[in-house]
Amino acid sequence: MIRILKMEFRRLFKTGCFYAFPAVLAITVLTEWISTSSGEKLGEMDIVDVFGAVFEVVLLMTIAVSGVLSVFLWAQEYKKGYIKNIANTVSGRHIITVARLIVGAFIMIINTVFTFLTVLCIASIEHTGIVSKHPELVMDNVSQLLLMCLSGIAVIAFVLMLFEIFRSSALGYTMILMICFNFLEGILCNIVALINPNWEIGRHLLISQFNYINGIPVFDASGEITLQAPDPMWTFWLRTGIYLIVFLVAASIVSKKKDAV
Amino acid sequence: MSYILETNNLTKVYGRKKALNDVSIHVEEGDIYGLVGRNGAGKTTFMKVTSGLANASSGSYSLFGKSGNELKKSKENIGLLIEDPGLLPDINGVENLWLKCMALGLKDKEEPKRLMELVGLGDVLKQKTKKYSFGMKQRLGLALALVGNPKLVILDEPINGFDPQGIKSVREMILKKKSEGTTFIISSHILGELSKISNKYGFINNGSLIEESTSEELISKCKSKIELIPSDVPKACTIIENIGFKEYKVKDGGVIHIYDQIDRTGDITNALAKESVATIEICKKYESLEDYYVNLVGNGGKEGQK
Numbered sequence: 034m035i036r037i038l039k040m041e042f043r044r045l046f047k048t049g050c051f052y053a054f055p056a057v058l059a060i061t062v063l064t065e066w067i068s069t070s071s072g073e074k075l076g077e078m079d080i081v082d083v084f085g086a087v088f089e090v091v092l093l094m095t096i097a098v099s100g101v102l103s104v105f106l107w108a109q110e111y112k113k114g115y116i117k118n119i120a121n122t123v124s125g126r127h128i129i130t131v132a133r134l135i136v137g138a139f140i141m142i143i144n145t146v147f148t149f150l151t152v153l154c155i156a157s158i159e160h161t162g163i164v165s166k167h168p169e170l171v172m173d174n175v176s177q178l179l180l181m182c183l184s185g186i187a188v189i190a191f192v193l194m195l196f197e198i199f200r201s202s203a204l205g206y207t208m209i210l211m212i213c214f215n216f217l218e219g220i221l222c223n224i225v226a227l228i229n230p231n232w233e234i235g236r237h238l239l240i241s242q243f244n245y246i247n248g249i250p251v252f253d254a255s256g257e258i259t260l261q262a263p264d265p266m267w268t269f270w271l272r273t274g275i276y277l278i279v280f281l282v283a284a285s286i287v288s289k290k291k292d293a294v
Numbered sequence: 295m296s297y298i299l300e301t302n303n304l305t306k307v308y309g310r311k312k313a314l315n316d317v318s319i320h321v322e323e324g325d326i327y328g329l330v331g332r333n334g335a336g337k338t339t340f341m342k343v344t345s346g347l348a349n350a351s352s353g354s355y356s357l358f359g360k361s362g363n364e365l366k367k368s369k370e371n372i373g374l375l376i377e378d379p380g381l382l383p384d385i386n387g388v389e390n391l392w393l394k395c396m397a398l399g400l401k402d403k404e405e406p407k408r409l410m411e412l413v414g415l416g417d418v419l420k421q422k423t424k425k426y427s428f429g430m431k432q433r434l435g436l437a438l439a440l441v442g443n444p445k446l447v448i449l450d451e452p453i454n455g456f457d458p459q460g461i462k463s464v465r466e467m468i469l470k471k472k473s474e475g476t477t478f479i480i481s482s483h484i485l486g487e488l489s490k491i492s493n494k495y496g497f498i499n500n501g502s503l504i505e506e507s508t509s510e511e512l513i514s515k516c517k518s519k520i521e522l523i524p525s526d527v528p529k530a531c532t533i534i535e536n537i538g539f540k541e542y543k544v545k546d547g548g549v550i551h552i553y554d555q556i557d558r559t560g561d562i563t564n565a566l567a568k569e570s571v572a573t574i575e576i577c578k579k580y581e582s583l584e585d586y587y588v589n590l591v592g593n594g595g596k597e598g599q600k
Contacts, residue, residue, distance in 0.1 A: 044393060114380025
C-alpha cells in the first residue's frame with residue numbers, strides 16, 4: 034500500500050493540472066491586491082463572515098475541481114494503459130482503489146486549504162483587518178468547514194465507485210458536476226417527494242445536508258418558514274463517514290471483481 | 295515436474311463469447327514459449343488472465359508453483375507488455391520507469407536509465423513519451439516489462455513497429471535475458487522471427503489450445519512437400535492418385551501440394567507426360583512454422599487424403 038501511495042503521489046505532483054487550481058487562486062489574490070492597492074479599504078471584517086464566504090466556494094468549486102482532477106488521474110491510468118504496469122505490483126487491485134481515494138482526499142484537503150487562504154487573503158486586502166466578534170462561533174465554523182471537506186471526499190468516493198463500475202471518465206466528470214451543483218441530489222429529493230411528500234431526504238444527503246446545518250426549515254401555522262433546532266453535529270459527521278466507507282468498500286469490491294483491462 | 299506457469303482447463307468468457315476454452319499450457323523455467331495464433335485466437339486473453347489483469351471464468355493456473363491465494367504475491371515477478379505499451383504521455387521515459395520502480399519498491403535510481411540504454415532509448419531520456427514514435431513506445435514498453443528483473447516476462451507482439459536492426463536487438467536482448475534465467479512467453483505474427491528464439495510452442499485457435507510442441511518435435515512434424523503446377527489440375531490429381539500418391543491438397547492458383555513419397559518427383563513428371571499433361575513447375579519444399587500453423591488450423595484447399 035505504501036509503495037503504491039508513493040507512486041500515486043509522485044504521479045500527482047508530476048501532473049501539471051494539479052497546480053492549475055492553486056495557480057488560479059494565487060492570480061486571483063494578486064489581481065485583487067493590485068486592483069485595491071490604491072483604493073480605500075473597507076472596515077474590519079468578522080472571521081465568521083470569512084468562513085461564510087468560504088463555505089459557498091468550497092461546496093461548489095473546490096469539490097468540483099478536486100473531483101475532476103481525481104477522475105482525470107484515474108482515467109489516465111486506464112485510457113493510456115498504465116494500469117497494466119502497476120496492477121501486478123500489489124497483492125489485490127482494491128489496494129490501488131484505496132490509494133486512489135487517499136490521493137483524491139489529499140487533493141480535496143489541499144484545495145480546501147488553498148480556498149480558505151485565498152478568501153482570507155482577499156478579505157485582508159479589502160478590509161482594514163480581520164477580527165473575531167463572535168469567538169464562540171469560530172470553532173463551529175471550523176468544524177463545518179472540515180465537515181464540508183469530508184463531504185467532498187465522500188463525493189469523490191462515490192464517483193470512484195461509479196468509475197470502477199463503468200470505467201467511464203465522461204460519466205465521472207458529469208456526476209461530479211451534477212452533485213456539486215445540486216442537480217443529482219435535487220432530482221433524488223424530487224423523486225422521493227413524488228412518492229411521499231412527507232419524506233424529506235435532503236437532510237440525509239451529502240451536499241444538501243448543509244442546508245439543514247443551522248436548523249431544519251418548517252412551515253408554521255401562518256405559512257412562514259421557521260427554523261427548528263438542527264440535528265446534533267455528530268449526526269452529520271457520522272452520516273458523512275458512513276457514506277465514505279460504504280462507497281469505498283463498494284469501489285474496492287468492484288475493482289477486485291472486474292478485469293483490470 | 296514443476297512449471298513456472300501451468301494452466302488447467304483455463305476458460306474465459308466475455309458475454310457469450312468463449313475467448314479461452316479449456317486451455318492447458320505448460321511453461322518450464324528458462325523456456326522461450328512461443329504462443330502462435332491468428333488475430334482473435336485468444337493469445338492476448340490468455341496473457342491477460344495468467345498475468346492477473348483479467349479474471350478466469352473457470353479453470354486454474356499456477357505461477358512459480360503457487361496457486362489460489364498464494365498467487366497474489368507471485369505476480370510481482372511477472373513483467374508484461376500486452377497490446378499497446380501503457381505509457382503516461384506527459385512525463386518522460388525515465389519517469390514512467392521510475393513510477394513502476396516505486397510501485398515495486400525498488401530503490402536503485404539508476405535502474406530506469408540502465409533500462410532505457412538497454413532498449414536503445416539512451417538518447418531520449420528527457421523527452422516526454424507523447425513525442426515518441428511507435429517504435430520508441432514499444433521499446434519503452436519492453437523496458438517497463440523488464441523493471442525489477444522479473445522471472446517471467448510476457449510479451450504480446452513485442453517487435454511491432456521495429457525496424458530490422460531493432461528486431462535483431464530485441465532478439466539478442468531476449469536471448470541474453472534467457473541465459474540469465476528469465477522465462478519468456480511471446481506471441482508474434484512474425485512466425486519466422488519466433489522460430490529463431492522459441493524452444494517451445496503453443497498453437498491457439500478459436501480460444502482452444504490445439505497443439506503444444508517443443509521445437510524439436512515441431513521440426514520432425516513439419517512436413518516436406520512437392521509443389522506441382524500442372525497444366526490441367528483435375529486430370530493431374532487423377533494421375534497422381536493412380537500412381538499411388540495418397541496425401542495431397544489442391545491450393546489456390548492451380549498448385550498441388552503432395553506430402554507423401556516426396557522423392558518420386560521423376561515418377562510424377564513421367565506419369566503426367568504420358569497423359570499429355572504438361573508440368574509447368576515441380577519442386578521440393580520444406581514446411582516453415584507459418585505453413586505448419588496454417589495447415590494445422592486449416593486454410594482452404596481440397597483434402598486429397600484417403
